[in-house]
Amino acid sequence: MGRIFKTTALMGLTLVLGALSSSPVKAADPVRGGGPFGLGVEVGYPGNWGVVGNLWIDYVNSLQPAVKFDGGGNAILQLDYLWHNYHILRPQSGALPFYIGLGGDLTLVNPASIGIRVPIGLSYIFGRHTPLDIYAQIVPTLWLSTNHSEFDCYGEVGARIYP
Numbered sequence: 001m002g003r004i005f006k007t008t009a010l011m012g013l014t015l016v017l018g019a020l021s022s023s024p025v026k027a028a029d030p031v032r033g034g035g036p037f038g039l040g041v042e043v044g045y046p047g048n049w050g051v052v053g054n055l056w057i058d059y060v061n062s063l064q065p066a067v068k069f070d071g072g073g074n075a076i077l078q079l080d081y082l083w084h085n086y087h088i089l090r091p092q093s094g095a096l097p098f099y100i101g102l103g104g105d106l107t108l109v110n111p112a113s114i115g116i117r118v119p120i121g122l123s124y125i126f127g128r129h130t131p132l133d134i135y136a137q138i139v140p141t142l143w144l145s146t147n148h149s150e151f152d153c154y155g156e157v158g159a160r161i162y163p
Contacts, residue, residue: 030059030084030095034131034162042066044156046076046105046115046141052158054133060084064101064119077106080119095125105141113145119156131162 042052047068066078080103105115121137
């Protein structure tokens, strides 16, 4: 059952994110040379690895959906709203925005649980001819389920390409 769910979740995320990236609405594009939507891979807890996207709403705001997987085939669905500040660090090439956000986790194992997340991180957006970003973030999270609640803080790193 875990393999079927993982395949279905990946196909669903691909379809939704593909529809969003082909939207006629033109967002401000901080990733020069690519579009407003990026797709890539993320490693870190919860889960071991996952597929992550980033959809720029404008130059400083974005949505970051992800589907993460643990070693047992269970999926964790994530969605974050991120706000980026480009004025704290200014590299000679590319951009290095600090960001903070608010989001949620949803696990569908028994018992199901939700998490309230606050991602805090740095993203390096490459220069004009490389439509790629890499990032590292820490994520304080409050997990809530029917039988307990728990506070956790974990790290994630990832990279996305913007076609």
